[in-house]
Amino acid sequence: MDQFQHNSAGYLANHMARLFAAGLARRIQPLGLAPAQFMVLLELWHSDGRTQADLTAALDVEQATMANTLKRMERDGLIRRLPSEEDRRARLIHLTDRARALEAEAKAAAGAQNAQALAGLDEAERATFTALMRRVIGNMQRG
């Protein structure tokens, strides 16, 4: 039936994620940021000077995905990589002044996107929604 795709959780999840990404992209583009860069910045604003492996684990993406995102962030002047003292294979990721200066505005933009997405949902509905997403994520992670 025609409803199969539009009713399936998988289709809705994909559609919803695309709309989230597009909305966030539109809002942070004036700051010179892309969505995946913003996620890395969230981690680094929280604690700077981490390894690529640490960021990879924190955001649950593949190592190669993170490596490419960091390459673009370095190109764009958002991070610098300094050799680690303890492990000569690793390079620690450090925010630039430019990236540090973007924190408030970027977080506000992301907050606005979340607010728009969740408009009309009361606190209980928001809690239910995120709890259900977490359960579904858990189901797919083990398996």
Place this chain on the structure above:
Amino acid sequence: MDQFQHNSAGYLANHMARLFAAGLARRIQPLGLAPAQFMVLLELWHSDGRTQADLTAALDVEQATMANTLKRMERDGLIRRLPSEEDRRARLIHLTDRARALEAEAKAAAGAQNAQALAGLDEAERATFTALMRRVIGNMQRG
């Protein structure tokens, strides 16, 4: 805080959609299909011989995205494009025998992925979940 990204609806939506896509990809790969191709096939199994513009609207992606997906599907022997009689700009998309033969197996694979994702959710929870996703999608579409 560390919880910002992992608790935000946007992060969860992105994560969930990636897990859905990865699970579906793994399940339909033995059939020689990729996720976006499967979505197009769902539309064509339902009604064949449509225009690219029609498929674009049905799946709510950009025209260029659909054009590229259809190019790969043609390359992979899933579709053929026949000139439209009424409009010489348009080419109607037709399933090949190979694509037609994959319907049952591919739908079963997608159903299994959805079942895994929604395991442990009763009917009411599933209904709540999809209803909430639809509301959130609606919020982001208008604006």
Place this chain on the structure above:
DNA sequence: ATTATTTACATAGCACGCTATTTAATTGGA
């Protein structure tokens, strides 16, 4: 009828996700 606009599709170029492979450094075991 001619011109302007719209429509259908293709293409270029980019972001970001993935798998698979390679290189270099570190760690562990014989």
Place this chain on the structure above:
DNA sequence: TCCAATTAAATAGCGTGCTATGTAAATAAT
């Protein structure tokens, strides 16, 4: 100690999403 296994990161190649442009056909407006 020396060799094997592991670990950190880079790179290649691809799928799928996007915006921006270009081209040809169809439609609308003058």
